[in-house]
Amino acid sequence: MKKISIRKPDDWHLHLREGIVLKNIIRFSSEYFGRAVIMPNTKDPITSIDKAISYRNSIFEFLPSNTKFNPLMTIYLTDNISKDEIKKGFIDNVFFAAKLYPANSTTNSNHGVKDIKNLYKVFELMENIGMPLLIHGEVNDPNVDIFDREEVFIDKELFPIIKNFPKLKIVLEHITTSHAVKFVEENNIGATITPHHLHINRNAMFFGGLNSDYYCLPVAKREINRVALIKAATSGRDCFFLGTDSAPHLREWKAFCGCAGIFNAPVALESYLKVFEEENALDKFEKFASLNGSNFHNLPPNEEYITFVQEPNKVAEFVEIYDAKKMIGKIKPFHSGQTLNWKVYN
Ligand code: DOR
Ligand code: ZN
DSSP states (O other): OOEEEEEOOOEEEEOOOSHHHHHHHHHHHHTTOSEEEEOOOSSSOOOSHHHHHHHHHHHHHHSOTTOOOEEEEEEEOOTTOOHHHHHHHHHTTSEEEEEEOBTTSSTTOTTSBSOGGGGHHHHHHHHHHTOOEEEOOOOOOTTSOGGGHHHHHIIIIIHHHHHHOTTOOEEEOSOOSHHHHHHHHHTTOEEEEOHHHHHOOGGGGGTTSOOGGGOOSSOOOOHHHHHHHHHHHTTOOTTEEEOOOBOOOOHHHHHHHOOSOBBOGGGHHHHHHHHHHHTTOGGGHHIIIIIHHHHHTTOOOOSOEEEEEOOOEEOOSOEEEEETTEEEEEEOBTTTTOEESOEEOO
16 A cells, blocks of 8 residues: 655645634644644634634634644735734734735735735835735736736736845745746745646636636636646745645535635645646655745744555545534535545544
C-alpha cells in the first residue's frame, strides 16, 4: 500500500461561516489542519477586535474537544477602518492579518474598500508592525471583463502597493492566472492556490448547462492558466502555499442565486494530492501544504504528522447540515460523487 506522511498542513485561507453551518463544517478543517486563517467576510464583517474575539469564541465553542486546531483571525478592511484598532488587535494577538476585499468584488464584500489609496496610511502602519496583508486581487470595475480582473488588479493596484510599501508582507490569495504566478515569483510576495483552481478551468461552469457548482471568485480561467498554477504549486517554490478558500453555501442558495464559492474542505487534501501525484511531485507536497506558508509567516511548522494512503475514496454527493436532529440543508462538496485515490490514514 502506497503511503505518504507529512507534517500536519495549515490552511492559509478558509471560510468557516457562522452558527449552524459553522458548527456542522468545522470538523472538516479542524481534523486535518493545524492552523487556518479565518476569513472575515461574515454577514456582519469582522471589523473590530470585539467582533473578532466573539467570532473566535464561537469557533472554539464548536470545535471538537481534544483538538489543537488554531484559528487565526483576520480583520476586514474598510475605507475608514481605525488604525488604532488594527494596531491594538495585532499587538494583542487577536488579529493575525488584515484582509483587503475591493468593494463588491465577491461574497459579502459590499463593505469592502472602494478606493485602495484610502488605505495607504493603514499599509504604512502594517508595514511598520509586520502585519500581513491578505488580498482578494480583483478589480471591481464592471467595465473590466470578469476574466481579466485579476490581471488588471495586479497591474493597477498591487504593483503600486508593492512599490510604495516594499517591506509589507503581502499574500495574493487564490491566484488564478499565469500573470499572477509570474508576478508573485518576481516580487517577493506570497500566494495561496486553491484545489479547485488546480482542477477546473472556465469550461466547468458551462458544462451541461450553466453550472454554479464551479462558480467561485476569482473565477476559473483558461486551461493555460490552470497549467501554470499546477506548475507553481508543485514546483516546491517557497512563495506558493496551500489556501483552500473552502466557501460553503447551502444548496438552496447556491442553486437559487448562484453564489460564488466552492466547498472543498471535506476533500481538500485528497484533491491537492491527486494533482501532485499526476505531476509526479508527491515529494513537493509537504512544502506546499505544511512548510511554505508557516515559513512565509515566520511561524514554526506543526509538530504533528498526518499520513495518507493510496486507496479509493468516494466523495459524498452532499454534506448534510443539521440543527439539533433536524436536517436544515445540504452543501455540495467539491468532487461530489467522484472517487479520489488518496485517503487520510487513521
Ligand atoms: O468564491 C468565493 N467565495 N470567493 C470569495 O472571495 C469569497 C467566497 C465566499 O465567501 O463565499
Ligand atoms: Zn475566500
